[in-house]
Amino acid sequence: MEITLQYFDGCPNWTKADELLQVLARENPSLEVRTQRIATPAEADASSFYGSPSFLIDGRPLFELPDSTPGLACRVYRTPSGLAGSPTLEQLRAAIDAAGRFDR
Template sequence: MELIVLVVPDCPHSTLLHERLDLALEQLPETTVTWHEVTDAEEAERLGMHGSPTLLMDGVDPQARPGETASLSCRLGDVPSVDQIRALLTKATRT
């Protein structure tokens, strides 16, 4: 599975997501995470960014709401917990 995190410069939530991803992926050492800084709205739309940070799993944002538009902004809501990340990973590998 390919994991990509999209963030805006100086995202206040990126450190917390990084820590939680490290914990969630402890049992999956073969999984790599690519961090990508997004600086313009066109790129955010092209990549499917729904606020910073956006965690893409195989190119899909599992936390995006139906019909949610791409956005170069802070993500509304909380950064997913370690357990939520593990659940998202489990769900993504089953589909």
């Protein structure tokens, strides 16, 4: 399984998101983590990039954003502690598990 972390250089939260994915990759050897830097608005449109950090699992969004438009922007996630720049480790784990992607 491949998970892609999409980001743009101005995002202060993508490195935290990458750290969380590395924890999950160590727990599950079938998880391959890629990063995809989005540099221009045209790339954002072409990649269906809805803000940084975003997660794609096998090319599909892991966290949907209804009524959003692609663009270079920071993204926020609802967490148990309030809005944050990335989901929690538990939220990532649950989303991947809900997608039926973790090996058991």
